[in-house]
Amino acid sequence: MTELVPPPSTSGKGLLDRVEDALLPLINLVFLLLMFFIVAGQLSEQPLPELPGGAQSEQEQAPEADLIVKADGQWQVRGTTAKEQSLLSALPEPNPSEPLKLAADQSLTMADLEHLLQRLEDGGYTEVLLLTEPGA
Incomplete structure (x- = not known):
């Protein structure tokens, strides 16, 4: 009886030799990627230049908010400090x-924020939008 599937062509090489031949291009690729990242990622003594509209310039300007709560607990409305009564x-x-x-x-505590939100709710504000800094 004849075989339906021909035997695999091994070209005279053993299994270990064929595996090594298949891994060689992968090893070359990993080596080239490693060399690329070594060259591209060299550290420089000079800091990167400031990009226009970068994070530092955004932090310096005040957010466009109706109410700003500072770290020390002060409330500012339109640039002026407001007391709790007013x-x-x-x-x-x-x-x-x-x-x-x-x-x-x-750095504002949750207790202080909850107190402020309760005060705003008592004043009739049903919708409050809490602004955050992107990527902080």
């Missing part, structure tokens, strides 16, 4: 279609 009168009138924009410092 906070609601200094803010714009509550508008259900436009939320109040609130920018809080990252």
Whole structure:
């Protein structure tokens, strides 16, 4: 009886030789990638130049918020410091279609933020938008 499937062509090489021949291009590729990243990733003594509109220039300007809460707990409305008694009168009138924009410092405790949000809710603000810094 004749065989339906011909035996695999090994060209006279053993299994270990064929595996080595198949791995050689992969080893070359890994070596070239390693060399590329070594050359491309060399550290420089000079810092990178400041890009226009970079993160440092954005941090220097105040956020466009209706209410800014500083790290020391001060509340600022339109650049002026507001006391707890005059906070609601200094803010714009509550508008259900436009939320109040609130920018809080990252070191503000959750208890202080919760107290402020309760005060705003008592004043009629049902929608509050908490602004955050991107990529911080």
